[in-house]
Amino acid sequence: MRSRLIGGALLLAAAALPTQSSASSHREAPFITEMPKVDGTDFYVFNSYENNRAGYVTLIANYVPLQAAYGGPNYFSMDPDAIYEIHIDNNGDAVEDLTFQFDFDLALAGGGAGIKLGVGPAGSQKMVGIPFAAVGAVTAADTSKQNVLETYGIKLIKGDRRTGTATAITNAAGGSATFKKPLDNIGTKTIANYGAYAAAHIFNVNIPDCTPPAGTTPRVFVGQRAEGFAVNLGQIFDLVNLDLDGATPQANPLGPQDQGANVIGSLSVTSIALEVPAACLNAGGGDTIFGAWTTASVRQARVINPTGSFTQPSREGGPWVQVSRLGMPLVNEVVIGIADKDKFNGSEPKDDGQFADYVTNPTLPEVLELLFGAAGVMAPNNFPRTDLVTAFLTGITGVNGTGATLAEMVRINTALPATPAATQQSLGAALCVTRTATGGMVNPANPGCDVAGFPNGRRPGDDITDLALRVVMGYLAPTGDAPSGGLPFVDGAFLAPASFQSAFPYLNNPRPGAP
Amino acid sequence: MNHPRRLTVSSAFASALALAALVSASGCKRESSASAAPATTGAAATTGAVADPAHVAAVETLDRMAESDDSAAASMRSIAGRMQYEAEHRPTGTIKAEDVFAALAKAGVAVTDGPRQYVAVVAGAEYCVGGQTADGLGVAVCEYASADKAKAGKAAVEKRFAQLNGVRDIVVRGATTLTLTGRPDAPLASSKQLASAAFATL
Numbered sequence: 001m002r003s004r005l006i007g008g009a010l011l012l013a014a015a016a017l018p019t020q021s022s023a024s025s026h027r028e029a030p031f032i033t034e035m036p037k038v039d040g041t042d043f044y045v046f047n048s049y050e051n052n053r054a055g056y057v058t059l060i061a062n063y064v065p066l067q068a069a070y071g072g073p074n075y076f077s078m079d080p081d082a083i084y085e086i087h088i089d090n091n092g093d094a095v096e097d098l099t100f101q102f103d104f105d106l107a108l109a110g111g112g113a114g115i116k117l118g119v120g121p122a123g124s125q126k127m128v129g130i131p132f133a134a135v136g137a138v139t140a141a142d143t144s145k146q147n148v149l150e151t152y153g154i155k156l157i158k159g160d161r162r163t164g165t166a167t168a169i170t171n172a173a174g175g176s177a178t179f180k181k182p183l184d185n186i187g188t189k190t191i192a193n194y195g196a197y198a199a200a201h202i203f204n205v206n207i208p209d210c211t212p213p214a215g216t217t218p219r220v221f222v223g224q225r226a227e228g229f230a231v232n233l234g235q236i237f238d239l240v241n242l243d244l245d246g247a248t249p250q251a252n253p254l255g256p257q258d259q260g261a262n263v264i265g266s267l268s269v270t271s272i273a274l275e276v277p278a279a280c281l282n283a284g285g286g287d288t289i290f291g292a293w294t295t296a297s298v299r300q301a302r303v304i305n306p307t308g309s310f311t312q313p314s315r316e317g318g319p320w321v322q323v324s325r326l327g328m329p330l331v332n333e334v335v336i337g338i339a340d341k342d343k344f345n346g347s348e349p350k351d352d353g354q355f356a357d358y359v360t361n362p363t364l365p366e367v368l369e370l371l372f373g374a375a376g377v378m379a380p381n382n383f384p385r386t387d388l389v390t391a392f393l394t395g396i397t398g399v400n401g402t403g404a405t406l407a408e409m410v411r412i413n414t415a416l417p418a419t420p421a422a423t424q425q426s427l428g429a430a431l432c433v434t435r436t437a438t439g440g441m442v443n444p445a446n447p448g449c450d451v452a453g454f455p456n457g458r459r460p461g462d463d464i465t466d467l468a469l470r471v472v473m474g475y476l477a478p479t480g481d482a483p484s485g486g487l488p489f490v491d492g493a494f495l496a497p498a499s500f501q502s503a504f505p506y507l508n509n510p511r512p513g514a515p
Numbered sequence: 516m517n518h519p520r521r522l523t524v525s526s527a528f529a530s531a532l533a534l535a536a537l538v539s540a541s542g543c544k545r546e547s548s549a550s551a552a553p554a555t556t557g558a559a560a561t562t563g564a565v566a567d568p569a570h571v572a573a574v575e576t577l578d579r580m581a582e583s584d585d586s587a588a589a590s591m592r593s594i595a596g597r598m599q600y601e602a603e604h605r606p607t608g609t610i611k612a613e614d615v616f617a618a619l620a621k622a623g624v625a626v627t628d629g630p631r632q633y634v635a636v637v638a639g640a641e642y643c644v645g646g647q648t649a650d651g652l653g654v655a656v657c658e659y660a661s662a663d664k665a666k667a668g669k670a671a672v673e674k675r676f677a678q679l680n681g682v683r684d685i686v687v688r689g690a691t692t693l694t695l696t697g698r699p700d701a702p703l704a705s706s707k708q709l710a711s712a713a714f715a716t717l
Contacts, residue, residue, distance in 0.1 A: 254678050370594065373633035374643040375676040376683040376696035378653045381628070437700055483653065483698040487678050 031342040032324055037079035038296035040326035041065045041269050042229050045292045045410045046459040047418035047452060048275055050503040055213040057281055057414055058504060059086050059100070060273045060460075061294035061326070067184070067224065067268040069511040073132050075184040076224065076270055077150050078104040081316045082298045084272055085161060090283040090290040094350040094407030098281065099157040099164070102222065102272055104181070107149045108310060115147045133183060134190050140200030150181040152222055154274075156208055162320065172204035172217050179203055184224040184268070187514030195509050198223050202504065210280035218276050225271040225507035228460045228500065229329075230493040253372065254487055257426065257466060258494035266511060273505035278414035289400055291409030293327035293349060322346050327409045328392055328455070329464045334364050335392075349407035352393065356406055359392055360384030364472050368489075380474035382481035387439060391455055391471055399429075399442055400456045412457035419452040421461070424497035428453030428462040433476060435486055440476035460506050461497025466490045594634065601635045605642040605658055609690035610717050612644040612656040619654065622713035624706050626654050639668035640692070652706045653683075653696030665690045686711050 032039045041062045048056040063084065067076045078084065083103050087096035108114035115135050118125035136145030143149075154169040154177075168177040182201045185194045204217040212218055272294075281290055300318030308314070325345050326332070335358050336344045344355060365379035380387075395401035395411040402411055425431060425448055432449035433440040444451055454462035469489035474482020500506055605611075616630055629646015637643075638657050645655030659665040669685045669692055676683075682697040684707055693714045697703040 252675055254676055367594070369633070370598075370631070371634050372637055372676070373631075373645045373653075374635055374638035374640060374655050374657055374694070375672045376653055376655065376679045376694055377676070378647065378696060381647070381651070479700045480651070480698060483651065483682075483696065484679075486699060 030338070032345055035079075035298070035323060036066075037064055037077070038082045038084070038298060038324050039063060039065055040294050040296060040324040042329060043292070043294045043326045043410060044228075044458050044460055044506075045412050046457040047278070047412070047414055047416070048504070049418040049421055049424075049452075049459075050506075053216070053275070053504070054418070055278055056216070056218070056275050057278045057412065058273065058275045058506065059292060060271050060505065060507065061086055062225070062228070062269040062271050062507075063296065063324075064270045065267075067270070067510070069185065069266070069268065069513045071184070072186060072513060074148075075133060075186065076268075077106050077148070078102075078152070078181070078222075078270060079296075079298070080104050080106045081302075081314070082296055083320060084294070084296050086272070086274065086292060086294050087161065088281050088290050088292050089349065089402070089407070089409060090281060090287065092289075092291075092402040092405060094291070094352070094405045094409070095348070096161055097158070097283070099155075099161040100169075100274055100276075101155045101157055101161070101166070102152050103155070104150060104152045107151075109147050109149055112311065114310075115145070133186060137189070138183060138191050138197070139193075140197050146183060148183070150183075151178050152181055153177050154179070154205070154220065167208040169208070169220070170206050172206050175206075179220065179222070182223045185510040185512045187512045189514065191512075194512065198509060207276065207280060210277060212277045212280075216277075218274070218280075219504055220275070221271070221273045221505040223271065224268050224510045225505065226510045227265065227267045227269055228495075228507045230265065230463070230465070230495045252492070253489055255490060255492065257463065257490050257492070258496075268510035271505060271507055273507075275504055282414060288415035289395070289402055289411060289413045291327075291349070291395070291402055291407065291411045293325060293409050295322050295326075296324040297322045322348075329458065330468045331392060331408055334468070335359060335362060337363070349409050350405070352407050355408075356389075356393070359388045360386075362388060362472055365474070368469075368473060369484075376484075377473075377487070378483045380477050380482035380485060382474070382477050385477070387474065387476040387482075388472065391476055396442060396455070399451070410458055411455070416451050416456060419450050421497055421500070421502035423450075424459065424461050425450035425453055426461060426463040426466075426495050426497055428459070428464070428467055429456050430467055430470070430475065435475065435479050437479055439478045459497070460500045461495055463495040465493065597636070598632050598634060601642050602632060606660045606690060609658055610688060612642070612658060612691075614717055615656045615691065615693060615714060616644070616654075618713040618717055619710050622709045624648055624652070624654075624710045624713065630654075630656075638672050638692075638694075639664065645694070648706060650703060650706055651698050651701065652703045652710070653694070654710065655692075655694040655696075657692045657694070659690040659692070662687070662690045665692050668692060684711070686714055688714055688717065 044060040046058055048058045064076045083101055086100040088098040089095060090097050114129045116127040116129050119128045120126050130147055133148045134146050138146050155166045156169055157164045157166045159165060170177050171179065180201055182198050183191065185191060191197050201223055202219055202221045205220050207218050282288055297320040299316035300321045303315045305312055305314050323345055325347065332341055332344050336355060337358060340355065361383055362385060369377055369379040390396055392408055393406040394404065400411040400413045429451050431446055432442050432444055432451050434443045434446060453459055454464055454467060473487065473489060474485030477485055501508055616626055619625060625648060626646040627649045630644045631646055633643040633645050633655060635641055635643040635657060640657035640659050643655055643657040647653055659668055665687050669687055672685060673680055679696060682699060682702060684695045686693045695707045695710055
């Protein structure tokens, strides 16, 4: 019976909401599904809460969604023909003032020939290239058995991302501008202690014209991490499986936060993590608020090489064209209409006025009313939804607001102190808000108020699915305009802040491909 | 200040279809039935509880449709299809939603934002329509297959959406329910009374 029930459920779930989607922006637009290596999935910006890292901001851009641990033999390298960028707007004009640009390279060991094994009888052996990423145990100290080598460089660009002044970020130990990216977690025979192996790829770096707090150094890490997002929308909107009689253990849209399965808990992503002194991100002059987003771009033209090789399977040319964009979570996934999703991915925050209707007159609350209206759930009636404009496009005045320019970015006030991992609230800063007849009012004295959480930046442990459901239903709107705005909507997949590492790069080690 | 939404049933369908298309685009795989079981069932775990036979039968019917190739089954693959199915399979022999809304309008409690169709299976119903009055009262009318199912549907909604119990009244009349939801800042008791009285005359 159980399998039949779920089988029927699948039919409805497959068309209801992003029931099978996986994270805040995995495969969210039609075109990006063709280019998973440059598909941004989640973007985190938060005041570092690791001990002794006060004064730092951590930026994490995740790419390459839905990595199964067994994804060999190639696993999940970054696109060597793309650039990955993290942009900072620190003067409120929705245009990047700083860009951290990551450029990857993929090569074979042995000077490009790859590791070869002698095969055949003695005396007439042939040296044959191996088909695997490694041919033996790999450690941080011994990578001689590693066949595929992935490296990257980082530039800090001041001003326009394409015409500004670019300077290399270098390794604080030795000054190299090239950094190694660890192999993905192939399995425990290849990499016995992945945690230690990955940690050896955290590099102290020198950032041009940036003076870090005394006794500290900025850091970078790029590598595979366990998926940090949790979502279970499937059961919530799976109408057949709705628990009408109390006998079917499925998620309740108004039930506990931790009642359902996290459908992506076993997968991985590739994280670009950078820890930068807040003072080097802010504009200076006492300004402590900036906005950030991540993009990936590829060359406009790609010609497939009919006699492709490892080093040149295709030839790229033309200007860089942005194909992925991610700031606030879930925006392109459940706010932007499908006809504009690829357009959004190619757009810049300064032009976000073109998407304003999706925020001021959103469809998701209407669908939630359509789904649960029979039980009395009502979508907000305050149009235009200025509460959502505040949450997504301008920031909250007095907290992380950046002015009147409508621009979708993650905004953070670096002057608000980080909350230690052990005391973070999974609902971020939501408990700081008191609902009133005139709209949500920020009250730091509220019990449980964690002002260092989403939407003041975003941390790995912020359960933004639950937050987003509540906000779109009017949590920040005047109570009279949002009769269901106080309902504790959940997706049932719980994000526990304490389940993440409390030190850089914060996201957990990925699962091994073999135990 | 409330502004009546101009979302009609058809545009609601469009919204649903847009999100349906979104899912097609996301295209990620769903876990198998075995792995889809919740890791922790929390409050929903009711080991030993007996499923309502009507619910089980409804699910089995949907499963059969899911496994068939007919057009009805295909239509169930979206919210819009589900609602179309519900609209085409309304129960007979009970008070019609249209009559309820007409009576409410006559009593001065007209639904000005709507009415639009809601997904009925959420309330265990066959067909539901709802909307809001000018003063913000939420009104939903659901048609059930029987009076017993209407009572069971009311109980299920009150259990699953218990957070609304303080502002929501569900009146059962035959196999039809009238759900009236006030606002946290305005209980709208007088509108509820007028609506309930009008419903009682049918």
